[in-house]
Amino acid sequence: xxxxxxxxxxxxxxxxxxxxxxxxxxxxxxxxxxxxxxxxxxxxxxxxxxxxxxxxxxxxxxxxxxxxxxxxxxxxxxxxxxxxxxxxxxxxxxxxxxxxxxxxxxxxxxxxxxxxxxxxxxxxxxxxxxxxxxxxxxxxxxxxxxxxxxxxxxxxxxxxxxxxxxxxxxxxxxxxxxxxxxxxxxxxxxxxxxxxxxxxxxxxxxxxxxxxxxxxxxxxxxxxxxxxxxxxxxxxxxxxxxxxxxxxxxxxxxxxxxxxxxxxxxxxxxxxxxxxxxxxxxxxxxxxxxxxxxxxxxxxxxxxxxxxxxxxxxxxxxxxxxxxxxxxxxxxxxxxxxxx
Amino acid sequence: xxxxxxxxxxxxxxxxxxxxxxxxxxxxxxxxxxxxxxxxxxxxxxxxxxxxxxxxxxxxxxxxxxxxxxxxxxxxxxxxxxxxxxxxxxxxxxxxxxxxxxxxxxxxxxxxxxxxxxxxxxxxxxxxxxxxxxxxxxxxxxxxxxxxxxxxxxxxxxxxxxxxxxxxxxxxxxxxxxxxxxxxxxxxxxxxxxxxxxxxxxxxxxxxxxxxxxxxxxxxxxxxxxxxxxxxxxxxxxxxxxxxxxxxxxxxxxxxxxxxxxxxxxxxxxxxxxxxxxxxxxxxxxxxxxxxxxxxxxxxxxxxxxxxxxxxxxxxxxxxxxxxxxxxxxxxxxxxxxxxxxxxxxxxxxxxxxxxxxxxxxxxxxxxxxxxxxxxxxxxxxxxxxxxxxxxxxxxxxxxxxxxxxxxxxxxxxxxxxxxxxxxxxxxxxxxxxxxxxxxxxxxxxxxxxxxxxxxxxxxxxxxxxxxxxxxxxxxxxxxxxxxxxxxxxxxxxxxxxxxxxxxxxxxxxxxxxxxxxxxxxxxxxxxxxxxxxxxxxxxxxxxxxxxxxxxxxxxxxxxxxxxxxxxxxxxxxxxxxxxxxxxxxxxxxxxxxxxxxxxxxxxxxxxxxxxxxxxxxxxxx
Ligand SMILES: Cc1ncc(C[n+]2csc(CCOP(=O)(O)OP(=O)(O)O)c2C)c(N)n1
Ligand code: SF4
Numbered sequence: 001x002x003x004x005x006x007x008x009x010x011x012x013x014x015x016x017x018x019x020x021x022x023x024x025x026x027x028x029x030x031x032x033x034x035x036x037x038x039x040x041x042x043x044x045x046x047x048x049x050x051x052x053x054x055x056x057x058x059x060x061x062x063x064x065x066x067x068x069x070x071x072x073x074x075x076x077x078x079x080x081x082x083x084x085x086x087x088x089x090x091x092x093x094x095x096x097x098x099x100x101x102x103x104x105x106x107x108x109x110x111x112x113x114x115x116x117x118x119x120x121x122x123x124x125x126x127x128x129x130x131x132x133x134x135x136x137x138x139x140x141x142x143x144x145x146x147x148x149x150x151x152x153x154x155x156x157x158x159x160x161x162x163x164x165x166x167x168x169x170x171x172x173x174x175x176x177x178x179x180x181x182x183x184x185x186x187x188x189x190x191x192x193x194x195x196x197x198x199x200x201x202x203x204x205x206x207x208x209x210x211x212x213x214x215x216x217x218x219x220x221x222x223x224x225x226x227x228x229x230x231x232x233x234x235x236x237x238x239x240x241x242x243x244x245x246x247x248x249x250x251x252x253x254x255x256x257x258x259x260x261x262x263x264x265x266x267x268x269x270x271x272x273x274x275x276x277x278x279x280x281x282x283x284x285x286x287x288x289x290x291x292x293x294x295x296x297x298x299x300x301x302x303x304x305x306x307x308x309x310x311x312x313x314x315x316x317x318x319x320x321x322x323x324x325x326x327x328x329x330x331x332x333x334x335x336x337x338x339x340x
Numbered sequence: 341x342x343x344x345x346x347x348x349x350x351x352x353x354x355x356x357x358x359x360x361x362x363x364x365x366x367x368x369x370x371x372x373x374x375x376x377x378x379x380x381x382x383x384x385x386x387x388x389x390x391x392x393x394x395x396x397x398x399x400x401x402x403x404x405x406x407x408x409x410x411x412x413x414x415x416x417x418x419x420x421x422x423x424x425x426x427x428x429x430x431x432x433x434x435x436x437x438x439x440x441x442x443x444x445x446x447x448x449x450x451x452x453x454x455x456x457x458x459x460x461x462x463x464x465x466x467x468x469x470x471x472x473x474x475x476x477x478x479x480x481x482x483x484x485x486x487x488x489x490x491x492x493x494x495x496x497x498x499x500x501x502x503x504x505x506x507x508x509x510x511x512x513x514x515x516x517x518x519x520x521x522x523x524x525x526x527x528x529x530x531x532x533x534x535x536x537x538x539x540x541x542x543x544x545x546x547x548x549x550x551x552x553x554x555x556x557x558x559x560x561x562x563x564x565x566x567x568x569x570x571x572x573x574x575x576x577x578x579x580x581x582x583x584x585x586x587x588x589x590x591x592x593x594x595x596x597x598x599x600x601x602x603x604x605x606x607x608x609x610x611x612x613x614x615x616x617x618x619x620x621x622x623x624x625x626x627x628x629x630x631x632x633x634x635x636x637x638x639x640x641x642x643x644x645x646x647x648x649x650x651x652x653x654x655x656x657x658x659x660x661x662x663x664x665x666x667x668x669x670x671x672x673x674x675x676x677x678x679x680x681x682x683x684x685x686x687x688x689x690x691x692x693x694x695x696x697x698x699x700x701x702x703x704x705x706x707x708x709x710x711x712x713x714x715x716x717x718x719x720x721x722x723x724x725x726x727x728x729x730x731x732x733x734x735x736x737x738x739x740x741x742x743x744x745x746x747x748x749x750x751x752x753x754x755x756x757x758x759x760x761x762x763x764x765x766x767x768x769x770x771x772x773x774x775x776x777x778x779x780x781x782x783x784x785x786x787x788x789x790x791x792x793x794x795x796x797x798x799x800x801x802x803x804x805x806x807x808x809x810x811x812x813x814x815x816x817x818x819x820x821x822x823x824x825x826x827x828x829x830x831x832x833x834x835x836x837x838x839x840x841x842x843x844x845x846x847x848x849x850x851x852x853x854x855x856x857x858x859x860x861x862x863x864x865x866x867x868x869x870x871x872x873x874x875x876x877x878x879x880x881x882x883x884x885x886x887x888x889x890x891x892x893x894x895x896x897x898x899x900x901x902x903x904x905x906x907x908x909x910x911x912x913x914x915x916x917x918x919x920x921x922x923x924x925x926x927x928x929x930x931x932x933x934x935x936x937x938x939x940x941x942x943x944x945x946x947x948x949x950x951x952x953x954x955x956x957x958x959x960x961x962x
Contacts, residue, residue, distance in 0.1 A: 017811070019823065048806045053649065056814075063811050064824065069803035071652060072813030073645065074675050080642035084649025084657070085803070087633055088608050092653065092803050110645075113638040312633060319628035326630030328598055332765045336531050337584045338385045340575070 010041035017067040028179035028205035029059055029126060035186040036066070043093075043193050051092050053082040055107060057099035058133045059126035059205070076107025079114035082121050083308075090309045093193070096123040101131045104140040104160050115169035117308040118197045124189070125162060125200070128207035129214050136210035148210075163286035163300060166200040167279050173199035174282060174301040179206060180219045184230070184297065191299060197307050217290050218297070227290050231298030236269035239294050246270075247294070255288055274302045352562075353569045354526070359418035360573055361426035362521065364514075365443045366435025366456075367404050368397055368411040371514035375433075376413025377760075378518055378535065382527045384585045384762055387575025388417035391872065392760045393425040393945065398699045405459075405467040407438045419574040423726075423872030425759070427947040431524065433517050435459060435491070437468035444484075453484040454520065456513065458492035487567060489560065491516050498556035499549040508546075512553035519557020524570050529554060579764060586763040588727035588756035589616070592660075592686065593623035595734025597630045600656045602735075603742070603774035608650035608657045610635040610643040615698050616754040617660045617688040640665035644672030644685065651681040652812065654802030656738055656774075660686035662754075663705050664695060667712070673747050674713045677838065679812040680790075680798050682741035682748075684734075689753040689868075691943045700943025701754035703868050704919035709749045710897060710926065716835050718842040720744070721897035723751040725871035728763040730756065733894065739774050744845055745797045751896070753918075755869040755945050776800065789822040795848075796841035843898050852900035856882050856889030859909035861959055865935070866916055867893045867923055870946055874916055877951035888955055896923075904931045912958055914938060916951050 015037040023029045040050060050068035054060035056075035063070030069092075073081050082096045096114075103111045103125050114121060130148070131137040137150040141162060145154040166174050173195040177185040185203065192199035204215040217227040222241075229239040229247065237247040238260070246269040250256045258264045273281060282301040289295060320326075364375045373394055384390050393414040402409030416426035428448035434440040436459040447453060460473050474480060475488055495513040496506070515536075522529050533551060540546040561567055586594070600607035609632065611621040625634045633655070637643040643659045651657040661669065666687045676683055689705045691697025709721055720740050724733040730752060737750045777793065777800050789810040790798050801808045810822060816834060818825040854863070856878055866874040871892050878890035891906060893899065907913055907927070915924040916938035924937045938954045940946060 019811075046806065048804055048809055051653075051803045064813070066811075068809050070811040070813075071649075071679070072811065072815060073648070074671050074814055077641060077645040077672070080637065080645040081649035081652075083635070083642075084608065084610065084646035084651075085653040086649075087635060087646070088606065088650035088653035088655040088657070089802070089804060109638055110642055113642070312635075316628045316631070316633065323629040326597070326601065326627060326632075328601055328768045331597070331627070331630070332584065332594065332768075333582070335584060336381050336385045337582055337765065338387060339582050340387060340578045340580050 010047060012037035012041060014047060015040050015067050017065055019064045021065050022061065023058060024209050026208050027058070028128065028207065029062070031179040031182060032126060032185065032203055032205065033062065033065055035182055035189055039186055039189045039193060042190065045093055049092050051085055051094045052097055053078045053085060053094060054097040055099070055102035056133065057102045059097060059099045060102060062097040076102050076105070077110060078102070079107065079110040079121070079123065083114055083119050086119055086121060086309050087312060090120070090313060094121050096121055098123065098125050099132070100125060100127040100129060100141045100162065101139045104162060104165070112165065112169045115166055115171040115198050115200060118172055118305055120197055120307040120309050122192045122199045123201070125202050126205040127162060127202050128205045128211055130207050130211035132207045132210060161286060162202045164283060167282045167286055167301060170279070171200045171301070172197040172303050172305050173299070175299045176202045176297050178204040178215060178219050178297065188298065191302070195302060197305060218295060227294055229294045229296045231272045231274070231285070231296050231300065233272055233274045233299070236266045236271050238266070238269065255284060255293060257293065274299050277303060354572055355569055356572045356574070358420060358573070359416060359422060359426070360430045360525065360571065361414065361416045361428065362431045362433070363412055363414040363429045363443060363446070364433045364517065365410055365412035365439040367438070368402060368409045369404060370411070370435045371511070372411045372413050372435070375514045375518045376415055378532045379521060379527070380415050380760055381585060382522065382529065382531050383415065383417040384583070385531050386527065388419065388573055389421045389576040389578060390415060390417045390585065390761060391422055391425040393755070394758045396699050398697070405436055405438055405464045407442055407468060410439050410442045412443060417573055419576050421576060421578065423875045424945070424948060427949050431521065433521060435517065437464050437470055437474065440474060441468050441470070447484060449483045451484055452487065453481065454487045454489060456491040457488040458490045489520065494556060494560065495553045498552045502545055502549050504545065504549055509549065512549050515550045515553035516557040519554040520561050523558045523561025524567070526570060526572055529558065578762065582765040583762045584765055585760050586727055586731070587758055587760045588724065588730045588752055589619035589688070589758070590623055591727055591730035591763065592620055592734045592752065593627070595731040596624065596658055596738065597627055597632060598771060599735040599738040599774050600632070601630060602771055603656060603776060605656045607632045608635070608647065608655035610637050610646045610659050611661065612637050612640045612643050612665060614662045614665050616690055616757045617662045617686065619757065620660045620686065640668040641672060644669040647683050648672055648676050648681060651676065651683040652803070657683040658686065660688060662688050662690050663692045666705060666708060670713045673719060674715060674717050675814050676747040677713070677717050677719060678814055678816070680745040682745050682800065684737045684741055684748050684750060686750045686752060688757045689751060697943040699754070701869065701945060702918050702941060702943065703753055703870070704922065704941065705751065706919065706922040709751055716839065718839050718897065720746060720748045720842060720845055721751065722748070722895050723868045724756060725868070725892055725894060727756055727759050727761050731763065735774070740845060742774060742776055742800065743797065743848065744795060744841060745777065745800060746842065751868060753869045788820050790817065790819050796837065796844060846898040846901045849895045849900060851902045852891055852893065852906055854889045854891045854906065855879070857887060860887035860889055861910065862888040862912045862914060862955060863907060863910035864888060864890045864914045864916065864955065865893060865923070865927065866890070867896060870916055870918060873946035873948050873951055876948045877955060880948070881952060881955050886955065886959055888959070899930065907931050907933045912936065914954060914958055916946060916954065918945070
């Protein structure tokens with residue numbers, strides 16, 4: 001693309017496809033779709049350069065509803081497909097849309113590898129702690145004891161923490177938001193879009209049919225302020241309706257909730273550093289789970305590291321510089337040849 | 341046929357032969373693959389036709405000296421064109437008792453048996469299960485011309501002055517063996533000497549040691565009294581041109597790179613290591629300056645799906661694996677089929693099921709490749725006949741993929757992949773370019789991703805193209821618009837349409853040809869790597885006056901248009917396969933032909949004699 005041509009000014013409407021949306025009424029997916037349509041026009045990227053790749057699940061119908069290039073693929077494999085898209089054409093901005101079952105059950109392997117490679121993709125995981133499309137079985141993020149059709153006596157699995165998995169895979173951008181917190185969600189999507197490398201965003205998404213209210217603690221007005229902490233780079237961890245509570249490390253370096261005032265000042269609190277190269281702080285924040293602790297929302301980690309696609313093309317360029325552009329005739333004649 | 345003359349030097353006799361089969365065998369640490377490859381090279385450069393059959397154990401390091409650790413390499417080289425590495429061995433080089441025990445049955449009566457006498461000591465004998473030294477049993481080995489050569493000690497003496505460790509010194513004994521065989525067949529060692537110099541460029545002491553061992557072996561042939569005859573095999577009468585040696589996997593890599601270059605497209609190759617397909621990844625990884633991106637995926641599913649993504653984004657996209665990996669790729673192939681994206685899946689077959697015989701050859705993935713996807717999901721299927729044929733078929737696979745917007749399966753096998761033969765280097769300017777289907781739009785200007793051309797092919801429009809934004813996916817869709825559509829009539833329509841598109845490819849592939857009479861008593865049908873054995877067996881049977889012809893099928897889905905008519909022109913049909921009758925079932929089902937099978941599942945290719953015997957049997961019965 002030439003940089004001289006002014007880009008057409010796009011609006012959310014330009015990103016709406018003509019396909020009928022088939023999610024259940026009041027599904028959290030609608031909100032995420034709406035925020036996505038809002039964010040994309042602000043990025044200064046021409047419409048034809050966006051590609052949405054999804055797996056299988058309710059959330060994975062997403063690409064059909066976006067008027068961009070898209071692929072609704074097979075269960076769990078979207079990260080690998082998106083890697084192929086990005087490697088074939090690094091000029092594209094590639095988004096992966098996935099569910100908690102899609103990415104952590106069947107696709108756990110690809111999920112981990114795409115993040116550890118740092119392929120320049122944006123992975124948005126719609127976490128509803130349930131299998132929606134297959135009508136309500138427990139998922140790898142469902143709490144132990146979850147009663148579903150496949151677990152009438154309660155699940156005995158221990159759940160995965162998606163953020164810990166992502167941080168463990170050394171994802172260079174890790175964030176969390178909630179479907180109904182539209183401003184926050186939009187800002188996180190926007191930051192993911194601008195991140196160079198694999199960006200992982202977990203979105204708490206309400207499946208109001210099979211797992212209604214699973215994230216009420218983090219979405220209900222008037223309550224959520226007591227249950228979540230909005231992370232800000234360089235700022236102390238403060239929360240509460242009256243911003244009167246904070247998190248500090250105790251003598252065992254474990255996070256604990258303290259009340260501000262009464263001898264505790266902001267300086268005693270844990271300060272957020274999303275750019276920290278070591279992952280301890282991010283792990284610690286990811287380990288804070290409701291109801292024992294307030295759950296952090298926002299960007300856990302945002303570090304700048306070389307991307308996989310860049311490295312791949314650097315090798316192609318280096319090989320071409322060293323050996324010249326490939327010449328078939330020369331290739332065929334390498335090694336011992338003879339003439340008859 | 342051979343002629344004999346007495347050459348001047350040392351009064352030794354030089355006998356002229358048409359074709360010779362040599363097998364090097366020893367422990368997997370003895371360097372037998374190297375010896376075989378080098379002998380192949382010098383014979384090819386000399387101008388013989390060559391065919392090879394490497395055979396290695398599945399374990400990387402089976403206990404030294406055991407029967408399970410024996411590694412072999414067979415070469416047939418000839419002054420006329422040949423199609424197999426040969427049935428019987430003329431000269432067997434056995435580096436230890438285990439190698440002798442597992443290979444001697446293939447040595448023909450009167451053949452030359454060269455053994456490393458030093459290795460026939462107590463512990464090796466017992467590891468190979470010999471109660472006594474077989475070299476002392478003159479009766480048992482009386483059928484062969486036995487040459488007992490103390491190779492280990494002779495090699496040690498030859499390199500003594502270089503100050504190598506005893507272990508390093510002994511490791512050169514494969515070069516001693518090569519030298520001796522080079523003398524026996526009057527090979528010019530120069531290409532091997534050059535190879536040693538470049539291979540060990542950083543270790544001059546190893547260059548010298550290997551060359552000394554090579555020359556010591558050669559000189560041993562000249563001076564020893566025991567060996568009185570050496571042999572000459574003249575260059576083959578191949579079509580004029582420039583030649584090199586290729587293995588099937590190399591030729592596939594060359595073919596893919598060539599197609600991409602001719603199409604002006606980037607090549608994207610993704611694979612997960614598996615024997616015997618890994619070499620395709622290795623070869624292509626070296627060729628990045630040909631605008632090749634290679635991706636070692638985390639598993640076969642990621643390999644196929646990344647290729648699906650790359651194809652969507654506009655690359656010529658390829659993945660390869662062997663049986664177990666192809667099984668994992670099934671769902672991804674179905675996705676590519678319903679989205680109608682062009683890509684190539686290579687299956688280098690090995691013995692199955694499951695991990696089966698990982699280093700041995702078989703043809704038993706035909707059913708899986710033909711049918712092994714959920715839903716009604718036909719895919720074009722082609723199979724090269726020989727290592728060199730892989731070059732053309734690789735391009736053919738990509739041509740079909742982009743011309744018809746479909747995933748294509750290419751079936752190779754371990755025998756083709758690792759086997760080598762002379763390849764006539766093509767004139768680059770004579771290669772056919774690959775046409776790419778351009779985007780088309782509906783008259784009202786709105787882009788329709790499933791609008792088709794006369795070949796029923798939809799356009800390949802890649803992300804980044806303004807105004808053509810569209811979605812593809814695994815859900816059934818309407819034709820023309822590509823919108824999701826589950827209606828019963830639409831699914832029926834689309835299923836039929838996809839099947840017709842694939843069947844229609846028959847109009848754009850060559851018709852089936854036969855070697856031998858155009859009609860007659862017996863038609864032998866083969867596919868894949870059994871080409872050489874079947875071709876030779878039929879040729880020899882025709883020479884013996886039998887009414888038999890050979891059709892080797894390289895296009896398995898769709899079959900060539902004339903195949904059904906052709907089959908009807910013969911009274912009987914024989915289908916030899918290295919499986920329990922997979923093509924036979926398909927041919928019987930498709931053409932209602934009463935085909936008979938010759939089936940072998942031993943991890944080994946057919947012998948010519950096995951096929952000939954079956955041909956005789958079928959013609960004898962009334
Ligand atoms: C190979 C394969 N196995 C199983 C399925 C069935 N399946 C479809 S979606 C799904 C789980 C979806 O759950 P999640 O990823 O959490 O997405 P949601 O529907 O909740 O958005 C399953 C098991 C499938 N489509 N493919
Ligand atoms: S089942 Fe749940 S996740 Fe799926 S569309 Fe309905 S509400 Fe949304």
